[in-house]
Amino acid sequence: MKLNKKFITSITFFLALFGLAAINISENYDEFDESLTGYFSSNPVGRTSLTDYVAQVNDFMNENVPFRYEFFDAYGYIQKLMFKKEFNNFTVVEAENGQLFYTYFTTGPNSTSKIASRMSRLAEAAEKTGAQTLYLMTPDKFEPGVTTFEVGMPYNYANETADQFLSQMDAYGVNTIDFRQLMAEEDMHSTDAFYNTDHHWKIETAFWAFTELAKILESDYQYDFKNIDYATNLENYNKLVYEDAYLGSMGRSVGQLYTSPEDISIIYPKFETNYFVYQQSGDVEETKEGPFEESMLSKEILLGNDGKYAATSDKYFTYLNGNPGIEQIQNFDNPDGPKVLFIKDSLIVPVAAFFAYGASQTTLVDRRYFEGNIEDIVAEGDYDYIFVTYSPLNLTEEFFPFYDNTEGVNDDAG
Template sequence: MKRKFNANIIVFVFFAVFVAFGLYGDCLKSVKDTAKDSFEHLKSKDSTAVQSFIDGVDKVTTEQLSYHDMLMDINSVKYLLTNTRVVHKDDTVVARADSGSLIGVIPEMSDSQLNEVTEKIEGLKNKAEESGAKFLYFAAPCKEMYEKAPSNVKTYALQNFDSFIQKLNERKIPCCDLRAALSESGIEQENYFYITDHHWRPTTGFAMTGAICRELDSRYGFPYDAEKLKIENYTVNNYEKWFLGSKGKKVGTYFTPSGADDFQIIIPKFDTLLHEDVPYSNVSRSGDFETISYYKDHCRTKDWYGKNPYAAYSGGNFRLQIIKNELANNGKKVLLIRDSFACTVSPFLSMQTAELHIIDIRDFVTYEGERFSVFDYIDRNKFDYIIVLYSSVKEMTTSDSMYLFDVAF
């Protein structure tokens, strides 16, 4: 007679090893390897074994063990084994798309909400033109527009974005929908964005820098160096499984079968010399592109839950950052009003300008320095071009004040 598989033995042995290693400290990697082996073993058994494993995970995660990272990873396998595709965490919802990529849930925006946003952008456009600058709004699509959500999730990312572009055009606001540039970039659609994060990959940001320069040139005669927009003139260093994005951090590494994302650092093969000022952080320094554009403390070590490698580009999110190109440039002074999608754009754009002033007016408590009025900043400076790079579109009350260009508080 065939003996019944006793799942409790596996659960007991696994968690005994887990707690023992945890208590005595130094073998986290071994524990993770043990965990992965146990997961594979359990998946090959019957449903009783899987359920027993899940119950064991639930029991341990409710106890006060200080092994956050590992417990998150174990819990993520529970989600994967039970095909749980939607998780409510804190004040957000994370869903696993049909592709395995992690996405958010985007609520529908009303016509009046869209009008409120576009009215603010129109005000900025008028201010820019009154100052003598050329204005252009770059609308970056969000990841949710390219993914199929679970059947029990309704997301309005594509509908909102289409309506937003229509509103901008109706108001005759100079705008560029970057979807066409993405489709023409030569990058496969599944590689536009990270799997565990909402941002686009550095290679996508690099390609969009080229699209921005070409659009500015097409509309306004913006001079740029095309050679510096060719990826073959750069070294792309790949760090395998180095980055767990913001959505992955909320649900655990193995909520998606692919696990953590690879991370790329893109470095020019040609000579560069830049000067960076970050007024609110008392930073003033000169150096080559790699020294100025990359804050490598964010990615020097692999730490899925403790580090944010995406912030290595441009240092993440600063209230104000000024980059001056001290080698050959086009003599143009550009103001870039941005959200975090510009982290992987502004370093490469800085090599196409004399001065690139980068402003992030989102109302985040982690930012150093008081939030200031973009209108006042325009009055104090003479810019040749004023551009905005924002991803998707957000309702005013949940936009972290990113559309309040004329307000300081």
């Protein structure tokens, strides 16, 4: 009897497996046939290897498995029933308050001496062009003394890494603004300032950060910000709330039956604005022109119907289309304002979008997708202010490739 049960279970499993495979092939046959025909009929010179082609087909079939997201949601729900608090080998963990976090195992802060010395050299190069350089330390979602994990969950020491780096910046004489400190002074906490399902701060928090940045620059760094009191008043902005419309990157990793979609707001000016925006990533270029809501916001992302699990539906990237390699914003209403450069990751994107009102030209560079030389951008851009800004988790050499081979400089100094 036991043998029969095992046999029946095995047969049922394989029938289900092969049945799903047949459905998958049937659903994607036209695309597969077109791809196969195109591959073997194309010029063999420059053709990708058969191994790479098979890998590409495999990735395509996996991404288009019928009921893929239903299975994914079911898996997440089972993990929830099992009270599991980690996913993907502890890459994503759930805190005691239900928020999700990116983390990893480590024993202490990352070494930041190399990136600190590179920042120092960038500031020196910028000074020769007449630009002031500031490092903007955006906060990590993990808040010491507030965020708590179950025993055994890894801690990434991101805040300790940030503290160490800022201390080195001070030693090098590089000016900094620490948004973590500003949040503490206003009794703001990450539980309210960040999305539960994502590593980004909320759009409301980004707007607050924009107002703080504008005020500090004007009071301490001689920045002439146009109509600052009016531009930093939230009452002069529209706010649209999209309820249960946002599932962040960590939420997409665990499924919406493990966590829950949450609200996301879109904030844009009530007053008149007029911008020209140029964006480039690789060979892809795009331009937009008009008021803030037409030029700064990507409505195809905000209103897209690709589904909550599609990266193209990440509504945080409604602002400035997320992370193009380079983008330039021309403010037609402030032609005599300062020219600024943000060397950045995604956390600062909505902040920069709001901040562009106070500049004549705003340039954003994301070194992950920018194929040019950041050193050339600094040397040739004729900027008044250069802001380098990475969140604590991104304080790694990958994000600071600039000024790394300066002759006669010890990268381990500082």
